[in-house]
Amino acid sequence: MSQTRVLTGITTSGTPHLGNYVGAIKPAIEASQDPNVQSFYFLADYHSLIKCQDPKRVQQSRLEIAATWLALGLxxxxxxxxxxxDIPEIPELTWMLSCVCAKGLMNRAHAYKAAVAENEEAGNQDPDKGITMGLFGYPVLMAADILMFNANKVPVGRDQIQHIEMARDIAGRFNHLYKGDYFTLPNAVVDEKSQVLGGLDGRKMSKSYNNTIPLFVAEKKLQKLVRKIKTNSLEPGEPKDPDACTLFQIYAAFASTEETATMRQQYADGIGWGDAKNQVFEYLNAHLEKPRERYNALMEDPGHIEAVLQKGAERAREETAVTMDRLRAAVGLGRFN
Structure with a gap:
């Protein structure tokens, strides 16, 4: 039986936080251990250049994200x-796909439309002011990431479903034009059970809101951040609603069913916010202590991380080199024999 191919990209523009772990990293690492699945995980560092022109930040983020995934057991x-x-065939395929992709399809991309709308709301005469070709065309780069490995499934959030549909459109167009089954049409996989954690201010945990709790922040800093989580003004002894509480949500994302039920009862019994925050900190700190140690050791040994990534690139290019030879021949760019 052939393995199902699953592909996941991680944009390297920030520091991994608790929300990233719960929503994407943890389920992906569990999937990486399934022998029936051929998983592809990549640092989407070309994608990061669309929004971040700070080379030090991009470089540091690449290191932090790679160390995070390895520390957590990928x-x-x-x-x-x-x-x-590290895969030069990716931008080459991006150009080939750009040459069959309709501009009108890119005009409908959510990120591009949102950028145009912002310009119009600001009264800019040029609706494309400040919009780069990277932002406009990045769904094609994303399609190349996916189609290069003929991924069957691509786990995404709901906001990314459109990009998988675009990848299917582009793949179908290429297959039709060049009369062959060159690309598998991928399917988006949205995990309805995947949790979206709230941040320090109660909104979705996101670096855009500056409300995150970094995954491997030092113990004392973790304690300070947990204490900053927004709660209401209910006093100790007053029953509290766990389902409307970011603090409880974060705890439940890491705790067992039994532990969560116990904490829920404490909310009903009127636990004080200070006590609740101390318990959440202690639980998180104990849960993250060993991975944090591994992470810190990896950050001190970037050469090891580089070696792991180079090995992965070698395995990936065993496939991409063959694929591109076939695609070059298909479009008329093959070698003369």
Missing amino acids: DTDNAIFYRQS
Whole structure:
């Protein structure tokens, strides 16, 4: 039986936080250990250049994200873990796909439309002011990431479903024009059970809101951040609603069913916010202590991380080189024999 191919990209423009772990990293690492699945995990560092022109930040983010995935147990023997920028065939395929992709399709991309809308609301005469070709065309780069490995499934949030549909459109167009089954049409996989954690201010935890709790922040800093989580003014002894509480949500994302039920009862019994925050900190700190140690050791040994990524790139390029030879021949760019 052939393995199902699953591909996940991680944009390297920030520091991994608790929300990233719960919503994407944890389920992906569990999937990487399934022998029936061929997983591809990559650092989407070309994508990061669309929004971030700070080279130090991009470089640091690449290191932090790679160290995070390795510290948390990514199975790099089973999964293929690589940097997007180490695969030169990716931008080559992006150009080929750009040449069959309709501009009208890109005009409908959510990110582009939102940028145009912002310009119009600001009264700019040029609706494309400040919009780069990177932002406009990045769905094609995303399609190349996916189609290069003929991924069957691509786990995404609901806001990314459109990009998978675009990848299907582009793949179908290429297959039709060049009369062959060159690309598998991918399917978006949205995990309805995947949790979206609230941040320090109660909104979705996101670096855009500056309300995150970094995954491997130092113990004392973690304690300070947990204490900053927004709660209401209910006094100790007054029953509290756990389902409307970011603090409880964060705890439940890491705790067992039994532990969560116990905490829920404490809310009903009127636990004080100070006590609740201390319990959440102690639980998180204990849960993250060993991975944090591994993470810190990896950050001190970037050469090891580089070696892991180079090995992953070698495995990836064993496939991409063959694929591109076939595609070059298909479009008329093959070698003369």
